[in-house]
Amino acid sequence: MADMNTPLSKVRGLGSAKSGTEGWISHRIQAVANIPLVLFFVVSFVGNAGKGHAEWVAWIKQPLVSVLLILFILNFTAHMRSGLQEVVEDYVHSHGNKWAATLLIKFGCTLIAALSIFSVLRIAFGG
Amino acid sequence: MAQAKRPLSPHLQVYRFGAHMAVSIIHRITGSALAFGAILLTWWLVALAAGHEYFNMVQDFAGSLLGRFVLFMITFALMQHFASGIRHLFMDAGKLFDLKSNTATAKFTFVFSVVMTLVIWAAAYKVMGRL
Numbered sequence: 682m683a684d685m686n687t688p689l690s691k692v693r694g695l696g697s698a699k700s701g702t703e704g705w706i707s708h709r710i711q712a713v714a715n716i717p718l719v720l721f722f723v724v725s726f727v728g729n730a731g732k733g734h735a736e737w738v739a740w741i742k743q744p745l746v747s748v749l750l751i752l753f754i755l756n757f758t759a760h761m762r763s764g765l766q767e768v769v770e771d772y773v774h775s776h777g778n779k780w781a782a783t784l785l786i787k788f789g790c791t792l793i794a795a796l797s798i799f800s801v802l803r804i805a806f807g808g
Numbered sequence: 809m810a811q812a813k814r815p816l817s818p819h820l821q822v823y824r825f826g827a828h829m830a831v832s833i834i835h836r837i838t839g840s841a842l843a844f845g846a847i848l849l850t851w852w853l854v855a856l857a858a859g860h861e862y863f864n865m866v867q868d869f870a871g872s873l874l875g876r877f878v879l880f881m882i883t884f885a886l887m888q889h890f891a892s893g894i895r896h897l898f899m900d901a902g903k904l905f906d907l908k909s910n911t912a913t914a915k916f917t918f919v920f921s922v923v924m925t926l927v928i929w930a931a932a933y934k935v936m937g938r939l
């Protein structure tokens with residue numbers, strides 16, 4: 682008995698759920714964070730409805746607006762990635778298709794985050 | 809492949825259809841639809857950063873009949889996903905499992921999303937001075 686590991690530490694992570702609990706909890710945390718961010722987004726876009734390019738740019742240039750938009754983008758892309766992943770895991774059963782869909786989701790969500798955050802920053806710091 | 813023969817847990821066909829079921833299915837459908845909405849939002853932000861000429865083109869498309877229809881459906885998807893998402897958070901906390909409140913809140917998410925979608929669009933038209 683040179684083994685100092687507890688029985689629990691030996692089996693942790695070996696079940697079919699793997700790191701599922703952490704994923705499940707972080708998906709809920711993203712959902713909670715999305716509540717105020719979605720409200721901000723909807724109220725802002727209704728309030729600015731019909732505005733032209735210069736006015737939208739001026740709106741995004743406000744530091745608080747830029748930061749809230751970036752937080753919203755970071756949060757919804759993370760929520761979207763884990764949500765779509767869950768759908769794929771439930772309905773796509775063939776190994777190859779599951780991996781193809783998983784890669785598409787991961788790359789797609791990262792691309793959406795990068796493009797939209799870069800755009801917000803370019804507007805915020807642009808001349 | 810041997811793996812394909814593993815039993816799966818019972819799916820939709822074994823349950824009786826009800827509001828609770830509809831809200832669960834629609835939560836996934838609206839969630840997936842919102843991923844499409846996220847692509848549109850990205851396109852819009854890229855257009856805004858690209859300059860007024862390209863932005864005006866995107867705005868013209870958004871304002872077209874098809875554009876407005878898509879945005880209207882995305883607004884509904886967002887409000888429905890928002891309402892049923894909050895309902896799910898309560899269920900994750902162990903609440904709303906009795907039949908009565910479960911069904912009532914399931915039905916309420918649809919009332920909420922339809923009303924909020926109309927309120928949001930009325931408010932937006934009001935802001936634009938077209939109502």
